[in-house]
Every structure is written in structure tokens, then in C-alpha cells.
Amino acid sequence: MKAKIVILPGDGIGPEVIKVSQKILEQISHKFDHQFEIEEQLIGGIAIDKEQNPLPHETSKACLEADAVLLGAVGGPKWDDPTAKMRPEQGLLGLRKKLDLFANLRPINPHHDLISASPLKEEKLLGVDFIVVRELTGGIYFGQPSERRVVDGQIQSLDTMVYNESEIERVANLAFNLARERSGKLTSVDKANVLESSRLWREVVTRVAKEHSDIELEHLLVDAAAMHLLTRPATFDVIVTANLFGDILTDEASILTGSLGNLPSASIGNQLNSLGYPRGVYEPIHGSAPDIAGLGIANPIGTILSTAMMLRHSLGLETEAKAIEKVIDDVLTAGYRTADLVNDGETEISTEVLSGHILERLD
Numbered sequence: 001m002k003a004k005i006v007i008l009p010g011d012g013i014g015p016e017v018i019k020v021s022q023k024i025l026e027q028i029s030h031k032f033d034h035q036f037e038i039e040e041q042l043i044g045g046i047a048i049d050k051e052q053n054p055l056p057h058e059t060s061k062a063c064l065e066a067d068a069v070l071l072g073a074v075g076g077p078k079w080d081d082p083t084a085k086m087r088p089e090q091g092l093l094g095l096r097k098k099l100d101l102f103a104n105l106r107p108i109n110p111h112h113d114l115i116s117a118s119p120l121k122e123e124k125l126l127g128v129d130f131i132v133v134r135e136l137t138g139g140i141y142f143g144q145p146s147e148r149r150v151v152d153g154q155i156q157s158l159d160t161m162v163y164n165e166s167e168i169e170r171v172a173n174l175a176f177n178l179a180r181e182r183s184g185k186l187t188s189v190d191k192a193n194v195l196e197s198s199r200l201w202r203e204v205v206t207r208v209a210k211e212h213s214d215i216e217l218e219h220l221l222v223d224a225a226a227m228h229l230l231t232r233p234a235t236f237d238v239i240v241t242a243n244l245f246g247d248i249l250t251d252e253a254s255i256l257t258g259s260l261g262n263l264p265s266a267s268i269g270n271q272l273n274s275l276g277y278p279r280g281v282y283e284p285i286h287g288s289a290p291d292i293a294g295l296g297i298a299n300p301i302g303t304i305l306s307t308a309m310m311l312r313h314s315l316g317l318e319t320e321a322k323a324i325e326k327v328i329d330d331v332l333t334a335g336y337r338t339a340d341l342v343n344d345g346e347t348e349i350s351t352e353v354l355s356g357h358i359l360e361r362l363d
């Protein structure tokens with residue numbers, strides 16, 4: 001098969017983890033006889049430096065024409081000036097909006113041999129296997145006004161958490177359908193006791209639930225959900241929540257797997273690519289990790305598992321996706337770990353050495 005893939009390494013450890021996935025894609029294309037046309041483009045801080053735009057026109061155009069997009073991470077202290085007109089994150093948010101990627105899927109499924117890498121007790125982690133559906137193109141990350149202004153002689157700043165019915169309906173429907181493919185349970189997370197936008201969220205999700213009466217629906221307030229993720233993580237199956245809550249809860253949930261570096265994600269919407277599959281952006285959930293950038297120690301697993309999700313969801317290549325997931329399972333079982341995953345007495349290996357083991361097994 002032929003597919004056009006755009007790669008956006010971005011900033012910090014982004015290029016380090018993307019490099020491994022690029023080699024994996026090349027190997028998969030040889031092994032399974034596919035033609036992947038891979039094009040690299042700029043996004044984030046590096047795009048500000050080179051093109052004075054966090055999402056250059058060339059990048060948007062290439063992504064709109066691609067069958068799938070694989071992204072590293074954006075951001076870093078170099079572009080953190082609070083008064084700057086352009087921020088790397090605008091590139092990411094702009095891309096999600098442009099491709100109308102309203103749902104971000106984040107599977108959380110700790111590897112059996114990484115249980116000791118998590119600070120949680122083993123008995124809490126047994127049987128944990130859930131997926132968070134984070135609404136991605138609405139809520140407080142996009143609401144207007146979002147500004148600084150002077151009121152009564154002092155600076156005031158505000159952001160707006162705004163949702164309309166159709167935005168909630170479409171992501172809720174997607175989550176209910178996903179729950180049907182799994183064990184039939186959906187948890188909707190909001191802050192309906194305080195926020196008006198969350199009251200609408202709960203009302204719409206409850207209404208949509210009537211069309212999915214075979215699915216068991218639970219509502220949780222986000223503060224309680226943050227606690228339940230640590231006290232009873234194995235009871236969740238599919239969680240659907242607003243943009244901000246999903247962002248925060250999944251960083252917390254990543255620790256169930258031992259490291260933020262392990263978690264992949266798929267951002268999808270209703271647009272189909274030239275192959276008839278959902279067009280998507282696939283990226284690890286972690287950021288650009290400036291504290292370890294350039295040291296060669298980043299964990300590439302989140303990006304590699306994102307690559308597997310890309311092959312499955314946007315290119316329809318289930319066998320190839322499974323082959324990658326099996327290799328990741330095997331290297332972890334064999335005890336190969338980057339610095340973020342080692343316990344006392346265990347040996348850490350570099351990104352490059354880990355990727356060598358992965359590529360060798362994939363062969």
C-alpha cells in the first residue's frame with residue numbers, strides 16, 4: 001500500500017524520539033512491502049525560529065494532504081517569554097483545529113514488568129486497562145476572550161471555558177461507541193458542581209446516553225476522578241472528559257504505567273484520508289522535556305506506540321501495528337529500560353541502545 005506520512009519532530013526531545021519511529025516506519029515498509037512517502041515539516045519553537053510562525057503554511061498544507069501525521073513535542077524555555085506574541089503551543093493547537101481533530105485517545109495499559117516502576121502498589125495496578133477520550137478542539141484552550149486587561153487600575157487576566165452542545169455530543173458519541181467495542185462502561189468527568197460549561201457537558205452526555213442504552217454510564221467530578229485514578233484505576237474502561245481535565249488527568253494516569261514517556265495518543269476527527277480511514281495526528285502525551293533534551297536518554301516508547309496507533313487507525317495496518325506493540329512488550333519483558341523506568345540496581349540504557357534492540361527484534 002502507498003501512504004503519505006508527515007513527520008513533525010518539533011522541539012526538545014521531539015526529534016530524538018521521532019528519529020526512532022522514523023527508522024521503525026522504514027523497517028515496516030521494507031518488511032511488509034509498503035510505500036510510505038515520508039515528509040518532514042516544522043512545527044513549534046523551531047518553526048518560530050526558522051519561519052517566524054509556529055505553524056507555517058507549508059506544514060499545514062502538507063498535513064492536510066497527508067494520510068497521517070506523526071508528531072514529537074513542542075515548546076521549551078527558549079520560547080517561554082510570557083510577553084511573546086508567538087508561542088510553540090499555538091502550532092499544536094492550530095494543527096488540531098485545522099484538521100478538526102476533536103478527540104484525543106490515550107490508552108493506559110501498564111506493562112506487567114513495569115509495575116515496580118510505578119509508585120503505586122502492585123495490587124492497585126493489576127487489571128488496569130482503560131482509555132481516556134479527551135475533547136481536543138474546544139474548552140478553555142480555545143475559548144475567547146483569553147487576554148490580559150487592566151481593570152480598576154490593575155492587571156487582570158482571563159480565559160474562557162466554552163462548549164456548545166454539538167462539540168460535546170460528537171465526542172460523547174465517539175466515547176460511547178468506543179465503550180461498546182470494549183467492556184461497555186463509560187465514565188464522564190466534569191466539574192458540574194461549580195462550572196456552567198460542565199453542567200451543559202453532563203446534561204448533553206446524559207442525553208446522548210439514551211441512544212446508547214447498552215452502555216453503563218458513570219459521572220464523576222474531576223477532583224474525585226483524580227483520586228479514583230489512584231485508588232481504583234482498574235475499575236475504569238473508557239473515560240470521556242473536557243480538554244483541560246483530560247490534559248491533566250492523563251499526565252497523572254501515565255504514572256500508572258511507570259513513566260510519562262510510555263504513553264501514546266491518537267487525535268482523530270470525522271475527516272477521512274485518501275485511504276478512507278480517519279485522518280489523524282499521532283503523538284506521545286509528554287512534552288519536549290527540556291531537562292533531558294540532548295542527553296540521549298529520552299524514552300521513545302510513547303512515540304513508538306503512537307506510531308503503531310497511526311498504522312492501525314489511519315492506515316488500516318493492524319498486523320504491522322501489532323508487530324510494533326509486540327516488540328515493545330518483548331523489550332520491556334527482556335528488561336531493557338531508559339532512565340525514567342529504572343529502579344535501584346537496574347541498568348539504564350540510552351534511547352539509541354533501546355532503539356537498536358527494538359529494530360533488531362522487528363527484523
Ligand code: NAD
Pocket residue numbers: 013017072073074075076077089092260261262283284285286287288289290291292297298299300302340
Ligand atoms: P514534559 O512532559 O516535557 O516533562 C515532564 C517530566 O517528564 C520531565 O521531567 C521530563 O524529563 C519527563 N519526561 C517527559 N517525557 C519523557 C520521555 N519521553 N522520557 C523520559 N522522561 C520524560 O512537561 P514539562 O516539563 O511540563 O514541559 C516542557 C515543555 O513541553 C513546555 O514547553 C510545555 O509547554 C511543552 N509541552 C508540550 C506538549 C506537546 O508538545 N504535546 C505537551 C506537554 C508539554
